[in-house]
Amino acid sequence: MKKTLFILLLLTAFISCKSTSSTVNTNLDNKTERMLKGDWTLTSVNYPNSAYFKVNSFNIEDSKCFVNSNWSFVSNNNKGEMSLNNVSSACKNFSSPITWYINKEGNFVLKIINEYKAKEVNNGFVLAINNVTETSFDLVDTINVAGQTKNITYSFQRN
8 A cells, every 4th residue: 555655646746747848839839830831032131240241141152142032931841942043143043952940949940951861961050030920030140250249130021
C-alpha cells in the first residue's frame, strides 16, 4: 500500500511540474507561419548610412539588389523559393529554394539551399520578424559595423 501511494505521489509530482511554455509558443509560431504563406515581393531594404557602405545580404549580393526580389513561403512544410530580379547591370540573377520557420523565440530562421539538400546546409540566418499583417511584414537583421550594431530592415508586401 505504501509503495503504491509513493508511486502515485511521485507520478503526480512529475505531471504537475510539466512546463506548458512550449505549447503556447508553438501555437503562436504556427499562426505567424500561416500568415506568411504565399508569394511576396521584397519592396525595400533600409539601414542607417546606406549611402556610405554596402551590405552583402545573405552572402549573395548587395542589399540593393534584393529590392523587387520574389519570395514564396509554404507554411505546411516550411519550404519556399527566392529569386533576385536583375534590377541593374551591377546585380546578378539568382534563384534558390529555401527552408524557413519561426523559432520559439519568435525569430525568422532562413536557410538558402541552392543546389544542396536542407540537411546538408549547415548555416543560415536568424532575423527578427516585425509588423506582420495580412499584406506586409519586415525582417530585421543585425550586423556589426565598425564596432556598432546596426539594423537592416527588409520590407515585404504580399503579391
